[in-house]
Amino acid sequence: xxxxxxxxxxxxxxxxxxxxxxxxxxxxxxxxxxxxxxxxxxxxxxxxxxxxxxxxxxxxxxxxxxxxxxxxxxxxxxxxxxxxxxxxxxxxxxxxxxxxxxxxxxxxxxxxxxxxxxxxxxxxxxxx
Amino acid sequence: xxxxxxxxxxxxxxxxxxxxxxxxxxxxxxxxxxxxxxxxxxxxxxxxxxxxxxxxxxxxxxxxxxxxxxxxxxxxxxxxxxxxxxxxxxxxxxxxxxxxxxxxxxxxxxxxxxxxxxxxxxxxxxxxxxxxxxxxxxxxxxxxxxxxxxxxxxxxxxxxxxxxxxxxxxxxxxxxxxxxxxxxxxxxxxxxxxxxxxxxxxxxxxxxxxxxxxxxxxxxxxxxxxxxxxxxxxxxxxxxxxxxxxxxxxxxxxxxxxxxxxxxxxxxxxxxxxxxxxxxxxxxxxxxxxxxxxxxxxxxxxxxxxxxxxxxxxxxxxxxxxxxxxxxxxxxxxxxxxxxxxxxxxxxxxxxxxxxxxxxxxxxxxxxx
Numbered sequence: 001x002x003x004x005x006x007x008x009x010x011x012x013x014x015x016x017x018x019x020x021x022x023x024x025x026x027x028x029x030x031x032x033x034x035x036x037x038x039x040x041x042x043x044x045x046x047x048x049x050x051x052x053x054x055x056x057x058x059x060x061x062x063x064x065x066x067x068x069x070x071x072x073x074x075x076x077x078x079x080x081x082x083x084x085x086x087x088x089x090x091x092x093x094x095x096x097x098x099x100x101x102x103x104x105x106x107x108x109x110x111x112x113x114x115x116x117x118x119x120x121x122x123x124x125x126x127x128x
Numbered sequence: 129x130x131x132x133x134x135x136x137x138x139x140x141x142x143x144x145x146x147x148x149x150x151x152x153x154x155x156x157x158x159x160x161x162x163x164x165x166x167x168x169x170x171x172x173x174x175x176x177x178x179x180x181x182x183x184x185x186x187x188x189x190x191x192x193x194x195x196x197x198x199x200x201x202x203x204x205x206x207x208x209x210x211x212x213x214x215x216x217x218x219x220x221x222x223x224x225x226x227x228x229x230x231x232x233x234x235x236x237x238x239x240x241x242x243x244x245x246x247x248x249x250x251x252x253x254x255x256x257x258x259x260x261x262x263x264x265x266x267x268x269x270x271x272x273x274x275x276x277x278x279x280x281x282x283x284x285x286x287x288x289x290x291x292x293x294x295x296x297x298x299x300x301x302x303x304x305x306x307x308x309x310x311x312x313x314x315x316x317x318x319x320x321x322x323x324x325x326x327x328x329x330x331x332x333x334x335x336x337x338x339x340x341x342x343x344x345x346x347x348x349x350x351x352x353x354x355x356x357x358x359x360x361x362x363x364x365x366x367x368x369x370x371x372x373x374x375x376x377x378x379x380x381x382x383x384x385x386x387x388x389x390x391x392x393x394x395x396x397x398x399x400x401x402x403x404x405x406x407x408x409x410x411x412x413x414x415x416x417x418x419x420x421x422x423x424x425x426x427x428x429x430x431x432x433x434x435x436x437x438x439x440x441x442x443x444x445x446x447x448x449x450x451x452x453x454x455x456x457x458x459x460x461x462x463x464x465x466x467x468x469x470x471x472x473x474x475x476x477x478x479x480x481x482x483x484x485x486x487x488x489x490x491x492x493x494x495x496x497x
Contacts, residue, residue: 033150036162036165036166036357037166037167037168039423039425040422040423040424040425042424058424060424060447061166061447062166062167062170062361062425062446062447062449063166063360063361063446064427065425065427065475087423091165
């Protein structure tokens with residue numbers, strides 16, 4: 001499985017991509033492969049403050065459920081409303097239209113501390 | 129018997145791997161849980177035809193003069209009422225009425241076959257052996273028996289050129305022996321999906337020939353490989369039991385709504401006294417089905433509340449691909465078991481509104497009656 005190099009990763013299988021002052025956040029293709037078909041994503045309200053490593057939402061798949069964890073601390077700037085009608089976007093394009101939230105990080109340097117794609121790949125391999 | 133730590137593979141393992149299946153350890157077997165996607169696989173069985181490798185299940189052979197009387201002693205349903213070529217679903221109970229396993233009994237001309245859950249194979253065999261009288265032989269044929277299920281409204285069309293004509297005329301829970309892609313096989317009109325279909329038992333030495341034959345016959349009709357994930361959502365839409373989730377050693381068939389499989393009038397059987405008493409005194413808890421609004425999904429182990437109080441627990445839950453809504457089953461106190469009763473499913477800190485619903489959830493299945 002290949003992991004794109006234009007995003008950084010967490011050990012909870014989220015990814016984050018820099019977009020101006022914001023971080024776009026979603027879950028990895030490894031996560032969607034583990035979960036199976038996503039049927040619902042519960043996302044926070046815009047303006048909510050989230051702490052690093054704390055849950056910001058829930059992803060329901062047919063067979064299982066998983067919490068979503070904030071890769072960095074910050075404030076929710078936008079959520080992906082398209083997932084309401086079409087949660088399958090998470091499976092189809094986990095790094096594209098399946099994004100979940102945009103976050104304004106409280107520490108601009110936090111992003112750089114997330115895992116690189118090669119570190120993430122190593123982590124996934126070690127868990128097998 | 130010591131539980132085995134070696135993960136076993138069915139003779140179809142290479143086909144699963146080559147098809148890109150996600151393989152998981154299930155009851156000691158490395159089994160395909162998903163090939164393409166749970167929803168796609170599920171809908172293929174509802175609308176077309178799907179192939180399941182369920183070789184992990186256990187097959188016991190029971191022979192001898194007293195075989196029928198013995199089986200009627202260990203299971204709750206009436207084996208004595210079976211014609212040759214007929215199969216029967218039944219719980220097998222402990223003396224306290226708890227369910228050891230739920231299984232199928234097949235009556236052949238000169239013996240019976242008992243098909244049990246993979247997760248209970250060793251326990252069941254030991255349990256049945258401990259009650260086996262002189263003159264009856266109990267044999268474990270699991271290791272040499274392959275089992276494929278072909279399920280869906282197109283199953284009969286798909287197998288028509290390859291099975292004896294009589295196999296297509298058989299009713300639900302009827303079976304015959306015949307030749308299938310060169311293999312002597314038991315061709316059974318049974319399944320765990322609510323759809324028309326077949327379960328095919330044959331010696332593992334024919335595994336390659338049968339798999340190739342089935343794939344060649346099915347490909348023009350859009351046959352899909354189906355993993356254990358979709359097998360679970362298909363059975364749950366029908367309200368069928370999954371041992372270890374919905375029934376277990378501490379639930380009785382009456383509590384599980386399996387009263388139709390408990391034949392108190394057939395004579396003595398293991399667990400009968402407790403079940404007679406439970407029937408007379410009334411049940412305290414009962415398995416119900418429920419549906420939910422919204423898209424949050426009930427999961428095994430979640431508490432069920434009414435009026436802020438715990439009244440039960442979820443045993444199975446999923447997002448129903450056919451109904452496009454969450455469904456589940458669970459035990460509740462009988463006061464809250466009536467169809468239409470409002471329940472709350474506790475998903476972490478969130479209370480999900482649910483309503484007791486008649487089963488099956490899915491009523492458009494193609495299975496024969």
